[in-house]
Amino acid sequence: xxxxxxxxxxxxxxxxxxxxxxxKSSRGELGQEDFLEMMITQMKNQDPFKPxxxxxxxxxxxxxxxxxxxxxxxxSFKEIAGSMQSNxxxxxxxxxxxxVLVPVDLATLGAEGGxxxxxxxxxxxxxxxxxxxxxxxxxxxxIPLGSQPEGLSTFHWDGTTHxxxxxxxxxxxxxxxxxxxxxxxxPQTLLNARVNSVRTGQGDDGVMLQVxxxxxxxxxxxxxxx
Numbered sequence: 001x002x003x004x005x006x007x008x009x010x011x012x013x014x015x016x017x018x019x020x021x022x023x024k025s026s027r028g029e030l031g032q033e034d035f036l037e038m039m040i041t042q043m044k045n046q047d048p049f050k051p052x053x054x055x056x057x058x059x060x061x062x063x064x065x066x067x068x069x070x071x072x073x074x075x076s077f078k079e080i081a082g083s084m085q086s087n088x089x090x091x092x093x094x095x096x097x098x099x100v101l102v103p104v105d106l107a108t109l110g111a112e113g114g115x116x117x118x119x120x121x122x123x124x125x126x127x128x129x130x131x132x133x134x135x136x137x138x139x140x141x142x143i144p145l146g147s148q149p150e151g152l153s154t155f156h157w158d159g160t161t162h163x164x165x166x167x168x169x170x171x172x173x174x175x176x177x178x179x180x181x182x183x184x185x186x187p188q189t190l191l192n193a194r195v196n197s198v199r200t201g202q203g204d205d206g207v208m209l210q211v212x213x214x215x216x217x218x219x220x221x222x223x224x225x226x
Contacts, residue, residue: 095195095209101152101224105174105189108213109167114159116192117174118152118223119145125178130155130189133173140167148178152190152223190223 099116107115119128128145140161145153157174161167176189197210207219 093198095222095225096198097194097196099192099194099226100209100211100222101190101192102211102214102217102221103188103190103223104193104214104217105191106171106214107174107191107193108171109159109169111169112159115157115172115174116154117157118154118190119148119176119178120152120188120190120223121148121150121178122187123180124149125180125185125187127179128153128187129177130157131175131177132157132167133175134167135171135173140172 101118103120107117109115117130119130121128124147126147128148130143130145132140132143134140141157142162143155143157145155157172159167174189174191176187178185178187193214194212195209196212199208199210208216209219209222211217
């Protein structure tokens with residue numbers, strides 16, 4: 001029966017120290033030492049008329065080393081992902097009491113002040129307007145923005161109607177229209193809102209922001225801060 005050079009085991013990373021390894025009961029899984037013990041038992045009890053070659057054992061060890069390396073790499077990825085989420089949560093915590101620009105088209109008008117927002121244009125437009133509508137669908141005011149380049153174009157509604165009177169407090173919808181080379185299009189409308197709190201989402205939700213007047217919005221949806 002062929003023997004295995006201990007230096008080969010060392011190169012394969014299969015000669016770990018027993019002093020620093022956990023017990024099988026605490027790990028709940030087989031480690032490198034357990035695998036070697038199984039191999040030695042296999043060698044002792046193999047059929048003398050059909051002995052395994054050293055290459056077969058080395059192949060088994062190489063496969064085990066590969067699987068062990070993949071497991072350690074997966075664990076490293078989990079640790080990196082956890083660290084990234086923690087950093088993201090800390091960054092999001094700094095947004096509390098600050099305003100963020102998010103993709104929504106409804107806003108609440110109070111007794112004072114107005115509403116800030118933006119229009120997201122995929123390409124430049126010769127004429128852009130934003131219409132403000134009440135809950136009955138009636139046009140309250142039209143805000144002309146003129147010619148605008150590709151990207152975000154900001155707007156401000158001071159809370160007044162076409163007649164210059166203060167609009168009643170309540171919920172209003174904002175619809176944008178743009179005139180471009182392809183005719184009239186309805187670009188995405190975004191509005192400013194204040195962040196009340198932050199929480200860590202479950203699963204793939206990531207970090208969630210509790211935004212005043214809009215409920216929860218994912219941190220990844222924020223287009224601009226302030």
